[in-house]
Amino acid sequence: MRKILALFLLCLSVQPLLSAAETTLPHHNMVVSAHPLASQAGMQALQQGGNAFDAAAAVALSIGVVEPMGSGIGGGGFFLLYIAKEDRYVMLDARETSPILAGHGEVYQTQSSINGPQAAGVPGLLAGVDHLIEKYGRLPREMNTFHAISLARGGFAVDKHYQAVANWRKKALQNNMARHIYLRNNQVPPLGTNIQQKALAETLVRFAQAGADDFYRGETAGRLIADMKRDGGLIREADLAAYRVIEREPVRFFYQDFEWVSASLPSSGGLVLAETLGILQDDDLSNMPKTQATHLLIEAMKLAYRDRNAHLADADQVNIPDLLHAPRLKKLRQRINSQHSTPSSSVQADPSGAAVDTTHFSIIDQEGNMVSATLSINYGFGSAYVSPSTGILLNDEMDDFATKPGQANAYGLVQGKANAVAPHKRMLSSMSPTFIVGKDKTMLLGTPGGSRIISMVLLSGLAFVQDEHDLTTNHAVQTLVNQPRFHHQYLPDVVQYEAGAFSADMLKSLQHQGHQLQEKRQYGNMQAIIWDKQTGKVTGAADSRGQGSALHAQ
Numbered sequence: 110m111r112k113i114l115a116l117f118l119l120c121l122s123v124q125p126l127l128s129a130a131e132t133t134l135p136h137h138n139m140v141v142s143a144h145p146l147a148s149q150a151g152m153q154a155l156q157q158g159g160n161a162f163d164a165a166a167a168v169a170l171s172i173g174v175v176e177p178m179g180s181g182i183g184g185g186g187f188f189l190l191y192i193a194k195e196d197r198y199v200m201l202d203a204r205e206t207s208p209i210l211a212g213h214g215e216v217y218q219t220q221s222s223i224n225g226p227q228a229a230g231v232p233g234l235l236a237g238v239d240h241l242i243e244k245y246g247r248l249p250r251e252m253n254t255f256h257a258i259s260l261a262r263g264g265f266a267v268d269k270h271y272q273a274v275a276n277w278r279k280k281a282l283q284n285n286m287a288r289h290i291y292l293r294n295n296q297v298p299p300l301g302t303n304i305q306q307k308a309l310a311e312t313l314v315r316f317a318q319a320g321a322d323d324f325y326r327g328e329t330a331g332r333l334i335a336d337m338k339r340d341g342g343l344i345r346e347a348d349l350a351a352y353r354v355i356e357r358e359p360v361r362f363f364y365q366d367f368e369w370v371s372a373s374l375p376s377s378g379g380l381v382l383a384e385t386l387g388i389l390q391d392d393d394l395s396n397m398p399k400t401q402a403t404h405l406l407i408e409a410m411k412l413a414y415r416d417r418n419a420h421l422a423d424a425d426q427v428n429i430p431d432l433l434h435a436p437r438l439k440k441l442r443q444r445i446n447s448q449h450s451t452p453s454s455s456v457q458a459d460p461s462g463a464a465v466d467t468t469h470f471s472i473i474d475q476e477g478n479m480v481s482a483t484l485s486i487n488y489g490f491g492s493a494y495v496s497p498s499t500g501i502l503l504n505d506e507m508d509d510f511a512t513k514p515g516q517a518n519a520y521g522l523v524q525g526k527a528n529a530v531a532p533h534k535r536m537l538s539s540m541s542p543t544f545i546v547g548k549d550k551t552m553l554l555g556t557p558g559g560s561r562i563i564s565m566v567l568l569s570g571l572a573f574v575q576d577e578h579d580l581t582t583n584h585a586v587q588t589l590v591n592q593p594r595f596h597h598q599y600l601p602d603v604v605q606y607e608a609g610a611f612s613a614d615m616l617k618s619l620q621h622q623g624h625q626l627q628e629k630r631q632y633g634n635m636q637a638i639i640w641d642k643q644t645g646k647v648t649g650a651a652d653s654r655g656q657g658s659a660l661h662a663q
């Protein structure tokens with residue numbers, strides 16, 4: 110993999126070197142997350158003397174409590190870090206692994222990979238958070254866990270976003286523990302209902318005291334396994350004991366004088382970004398008619414997603430071909446017809462439109478440390494299975510594997526053998542926590558949204574690097590985060606778009622070029638920060654599609 114990236118960097122090596130020498134450090138600490146209570150938890154960690162990594166731990170633990178439909182300690186994710194004093198980027202891979210008992214996925218021929226305990230991969234979140242605190246943080250684990258424990262004990266109020274996901278997942282939530290905690294009389298709770306998670310609070314207390322060891326080898330492990338055995342889950346002691354958070358090199362490439370630093374395998378995010386932009390590296394997208402640039406982007410996305418679906422997977426278990434080889438990218442560019450859409454080989458079912466699960470947060474501190482993290486339990490409320498003795502809501506990340514190669518998963522992704530289920534393998538992800546690093550300005554961004562995560566990061570990233578204006582006003586960052594989106598993932602062979610993404614004229618031209626267009630309801634929930642490195646000003650924005658908040662303080 111390193112070889113592949115080196116090649117790509119080489120082919121664009123005329124780029125100027127980005128020097129940290131003349132940068133002005135951020136004037137403020139800033140936390141942007143999908144829930145105000147989680148942003149507050151992060152900000153408090155910073156005010157107590159913690160750094161961006163402490164804040165990230167506090168946010169990761171708290172957001173799983175107050176946004177249980179999106180992430181939590183029953184899931185996993187990717188933390189992209191920049192450690193300022195070492196001038197080093199690293200990605201913490203806290204992605205779930207497949208339990209041994211899931212074999213090669215035979216179980217999913219007859220059972221669901223979405224609902225129920227058998228849909229859960231081995232959670233990675235606590236291994237990731239503990240590593241973050243121990244290796245990079247400054248505060249003790251107890252302090253970073255405190256907010257999450259109080260929120261789980263004291264509760265949080267149901268809002269309209271919670272209601273929307275609970276309504277969508279109401280049927281799956283009709284099991285003993287889940288309905289007791291997350292519903293009221295088996296129905297979506299009224300606005301303002303207080304949701305307490307007492308058993309989860311106790312599990313978090315054990316984590317605060319004993320660290321990840323409790324979860325993977327201690328009392329919580331014992332409880333979780335007993336629940337799994339009784340209720341039909343596949344995770345066993347050996348799976349928990351074998352789990353490791355892995356430090357990985359992020360994907361890094363240059364595009365338009367900016368270095369893009371993004372998630373590496375087992376996330377497909379960085380490579381799909383690199384391939385899409387690599388195909389278009391010689392096209393001056395900002396100086397051509399918008400319809401033409403859009404057409405090229407759609408065609409390049411289509412090719413990059415095709416490669417994603419066929420070849421990308423856990424690189425520790427599967428050989429990944431060199432998708433970013435310069436001559437290959439050139440050939441792909443030549444295959445794009447500049448006038449017409451090139452059809453994908455066949456048309457598949459329309460994916461679900463929901464994107465209100467999974468979560469992203471971005472954090473920067475005054476020392477210049479940065480965190481961009483996307484965390485998930487996959488579907489809304491994950492597998493909807495809560496382990497009764499621990500209060501942990503488990504993920505359904507097994508559906509991110511090609512559980513039935515050739516058939517679409519929950520996001521309409523039709524993936525191949527490379528991403529088939531295998532013991533302790535990590536399922537391919539689209540989560541793309543990203544930094545876009547320039548000489549004068551840097552952006553931290555990411556979003557939930559299943560397969561559409563990558564195209565959302567691509568479009569907002571492009572808007573960031575192409576814009577010559579002052580992007581560091583609140584309004585400008587907000588506009589960048591809110592901008593309407595479009596997406597193509599090879600199969601189904603359609604351009605999905607939000608209202609407002611295309612003018613009436615553009616819609617006509619795209620149709621004329623042979624694109625099949627499908628309007629979708631709003632998707633994604635981006636949380637971004639821009640740091641102006643000349644002045645030290647930091648501005649952040651939480652996506653208006655969600656309810657997140659951007660907080661800053663000295």
Ligand code: DON
Nearest residue numbers: 464466467538539557558559
């Ligand atoms: O890792 C992935 O690609 C998915 N499990 C992410 C799920 C997601 O973003 C759901 N949000 N709508």
